[in-house]
Amino acid sequence: MENPNLWWGALTAYLHYLGLMLSFGALGVEVFHLKPEMSLTEAKRVAFADIVYGIAAVMILVTGVLRVLYFGKGSDYYLNNPFFYVKVGIFVVVGLLSLYPTITFIFWFRDFQKNEVPKLDMGKAQLLSNLIKGELLGFTLIPLSASIMARMTL
DSSP, rough: OHHHHHHHHHHHHHHHHHHHHHHHHHHHHHHHHHOSSSOHHHHHHHHHHHHHHHHHHHHHHHHHEEEEEEEEHHHHHHTTTTHHHHHHHHHHHHHHHHHHHHHHHHHHHHHHHHHHOOOOOOHHHHHHHHHHHHHHHHHHHHOOOOOHHHOOOO
């Protein structure tokens, strides 16, 4: 019989990568639909994309921990590699960048309950857009860090 950890490891890696793709896609939806003058449908699309992004980020975190502890190359490999810390650091920075947009979108649900479009002035729209673009940049750097990490010999 085959090693069951092989299958769990493959599933964990797959979910980890899927989380990264979902995060990137959700942030893309947010940045392309976010504007000062949105329809109710567009605003709901942005808020829903942020929910998907949050779920995907949790999926990345959980599967990342599982990979380090059980299904990856072993915790010694990761914890002794400086690019692992770069990767985790970028993930933390992206998470911090996401706080303001996520809190903003949570408050939009009060408007949605009244069937109203959330008010968004040009300055706030630009700030939210810039923060989301920063998150997208971070999500492009995470796989680069992982690629460098995988090729380092310690």
